[in-house]
Structures are given as structure tokens and as C-alpha cells.
Amino acid sequence: MTDQQQLRAAFSTFLTGVTVVTTSASDGTPVGFTANSFTSVSLDPPLLLVCLSNTLNCLEAFEQAQHFAVNILSSSQQDVSNTFAAYDGDRFEKASHRTGNNGCPLLNDCCAWFECKIHQRVDAGDHTIYIGKILDYQYEESDPLGYSRQGYFSLQHEQMARQLHASSPDVVTGYLIEVDDCLVVRKQGDQCTLPEALAGNALEQLHLELQDGKINHSTGMLYSMFQFGDRGSHAVYYRCRAKTAPIDLTNNLHCLPIAELPIENFETKPVRSMLARFQREHATGSYGIYHGTETAGNVTPVSDENTQAYRS
Numbered sequence: 001m002t003d004q005q006q007l008r009a010a011f012s013t014f015l016t017g018v019t020v021v022t023t024s025a026s027d028g029t030p031v032g033f034t035a036n037s038f039t040s041v042s043l044d045p046p047l048l049l050v051c052l053s054n055t056l057n058c059l060e061a062f063e064q065a066q067h068f069a070v071n072i073l074s075s076s077q078q079d080v081s082n083t084f085a086a087y088d089g090d091r092f093e094k095a096s097h098r099t100g101n102n103g104c105p106l107l108n109d110c111c112a113w114f115e116c117k118i119h120q121r122v123d124a125g126d127h128t129i130y131i132g133k134i135l136d137y138q139y140e141e142s143d144p145l146g147y148s149r150q151g152y153f154s155l156q157h158e159q160m161a162r163q164l165h166a167s168s169p170d171v172v173t174g175y176l177i178e179v180d181d182c183l184v185v186r187k188q189g190d191q192c193t194l195p196e197a198l199a200g201n202a203l204e205q206l207h208l209e210l211q212d213g214k215i216n217h218s219t220g221m222l223y224s225m226f227q228f229g230d231r232g233s234h235a236v237y238y239r240c241r242a243k244t245a246p247i248d249l250t251n252n253l254h255c256l257p258i259a260e261l262p263i264e265n266f267e268t269k270p271v272r273s274m275l276a277r278f279q280r281e282h283a284t285g286s287y288g289i290y291h292g293t294e295t296a297g298n299v300t301p302v303s304d305e306n307t308q309a310y311r312s
């Protein structure tokens with residue numbers, strides 16, 4: 001990794017929401033781009049800021065504008081984020097919108113929007129900080145879209161998993177721990193299982209074991225949540241990444257290449273289907289969250305690490 005990529009990776013550990021920043025070009029054309037550099041600044045006067053890369057195609061429109069808007073995306077708007085980060089055609093044709101009182105394009109179905117007058121532009125390295133004085137705003141109760149480590153996530157799913165852990169003692173917690181292109185698997189003879197345990201002592205033991213192996217699984221994102229039909233019990237699996245080194249595998253824990261996982265050697269059918277999905281998703285870098293039963297459910301795409309336009 002180059003120094004810039006390292007710095008970008010370090011910045012990306014900061015968990016943010018996702019916004020689309022919009023303005024109207026001098027000929028009235030709506031322009032906008034995806035931004036997670038949004039920060040609230042001041043209540044009195046009401047100020048916010050966003051950082052605009054000096055390489056943005058739409059920079060000229062912002063330089064000439066007197067107003068801009070910040071639209072905070074909801075968890076159902078991952079496609080809107082991708083459109084405003086990467087689509088070269090008319091982005092507004094793909095996202096329903098209206099015009100605010102101050103002439104800025106406002107996207108529909110957002111968690112919140114703020115229409116601002118440009119208060120100050122501050123040169124800051126390869127970005128320009130736009131500080132806006134809020135003239136008008138509105139917010140809804142909807143679930144916001146989250147972003148961390150170059151992947152999207154939704155708190156709604158995380159909250160569902162947390163409620164499940166709180167309400168039922170009979171929940172298996174498991175981890176898909178990626179180490180480069182390998183997965184941490186417990187292997188006894190041919191029989192394979194994921195690092196997983198029932199809530200309580202066994203789970204604490206597993207966490208200690210992973211800690212001993214210097215496997216940092218604490219930043220995991222929800223990957224699959226399902227009910228075992230026959231027993232009414234649940235399983236929740238998290239996907240996480242461990243650094244290559246130091247990793248010290250003991251107690252039958254092995255790193256197996258994801259592309260060659262011996263899926264048929266895992267005992268239960270839902271885990272086998274989960275691993276088959278994981279293998280496919282790992283190959284494309286586009287992950288989803290499964291929620292359902294052993295046999296039927298939905299996969300919601302929540303992380304698309306390939307559509308990263310914000311990588312230099």
C-alpha cells in the first residue's frame with residue numbers, strides 16, 4: 001500500500017453516514033456528488049461543513065454557486081450513493097428529487113436535508129472546505145445509511161441482531177474472519193466449523209481464544225441472521241477482517257483459501273449456503289446481509305467495496 005492508501009485506510013475506520021451534496025449550476029442544471037466528509041459545526045449560528053475534492057467534475061458549479069444542500073441518505077439509498085459517486089450520465093434522472101426554496105436540488109426519501117447559503121470556502125490541501133449557513137432543513141425518523149472501511153451498512157440490521165442477542169439465550173454467534181484471501185476455520189479431521197459458540201461462557205471462551213490468536217474480530221459487520229426451523233433457535237454471523245500478521249492460530253483454527261473452502265465438510269445446511277454465498281461475494285467484493293430462516297430469506301446488499309469512486 002502507498003502512504004496515501006494507508007492514510008485513506010486509517011481515515012476509513014471512522015464510521016460515518018453518507019450524504020449527497022447538491023447545487024444548481026449557473027444554467028440551472030442540478031449537480032451533486034456523494035460525500036461522507038459532512039460535519040455539523042455550530043448551532044448558533046447554524047453551520048455545517050463538507051469537504052469538496054479539488055478534482056470534482058462539478059467543482060465549477062459549486063465555485064459559482066451561492067447555495068448548496070446536503071442530503072443525508074437513508075439505509076434504502078445505497079444505490080443513490082453509488083449513482084452520485086460514480087455514474088457519468090444524468091444522476092438526477094436516477095434519483096427522485098425536487099427543488100428547495102433556495103434553488104437547491106433536494107433528494108426525496110432522505111433522512112434529512114439542509115439547504116445552506118455558502119458562508120465560507122476554506123482551501124485545505126487537495127480539498128476545499130465549504131461551510132454552509134443553514135437556511136432551511138427537515139428530518140425524518142428513517143434509518144440512516146452507514147459507511148465504514150469503504151463499505152455500507154445499516155443500523156437497522158445491527159439493531160435487529162442486538163435485540164436477538166438480548167431476547168434469546170439460545171443464539172449461536174459465529175464469525176467469518178477474513179485474513180487476506182483466507183478464512184479462519186476450525187478443522188477436526190475433515191469436519192469443519194466456523195469459530196462460533198452459544199451465548200454465555202462458551203462465547204466468552206471463544207473471544208478469549210481469538211484474542212490469544214491475536215485475531216481482531218471486534219469490528220465485524222453483521223453478515224447473516226437466521227432461525228433454525230426445528231429448534232426455534234437463532235444464529236448470527238459477523239464478517240470481519242484480521243490483519244495478516246500477527247496471527248497465531250491454535251486449537252484447530254486454520255486459515256483456508258476462500259476460493260477453495262471445503263464447503264461440503266461443514267455440518268449444517270444453512271452454514272453451507274452462507275459459505276457458498278460468501279465465496280461468491282468475496283470474489284466480487286459485493287457483500288450482503290441475509291435475514292430469514294434456514295431455508296428462505298432475503299439478502300440485502302449493504303456493502304459494495306468495488307464501487308468506490310472515492311479512491312485515488
Ligand SMILES: Cc1cc2nc3c(=O)[nH]c(=O)nc-3n(C[C@H](O)[C@H](O)[C@H](O)COP(=O)(O)O)c2cc1C
Nearest residue numbers: 033034035036037051052053056057058085086310
Ligand atoms: C461514501 C463516499 C463518500 C465520499 N465522500 C466524498 C467527499 O466527502 N468529498 C468529495 O469530494 N468526494 C467524495 N466522494 C467521491 C465523490 O462522490 C466522487 O468522486 C464523485 O463521482 C464526484 O462527482 P464528479 O463526477 O462531479 O467528480 C465520496 C464517495 C463515496 C462513495
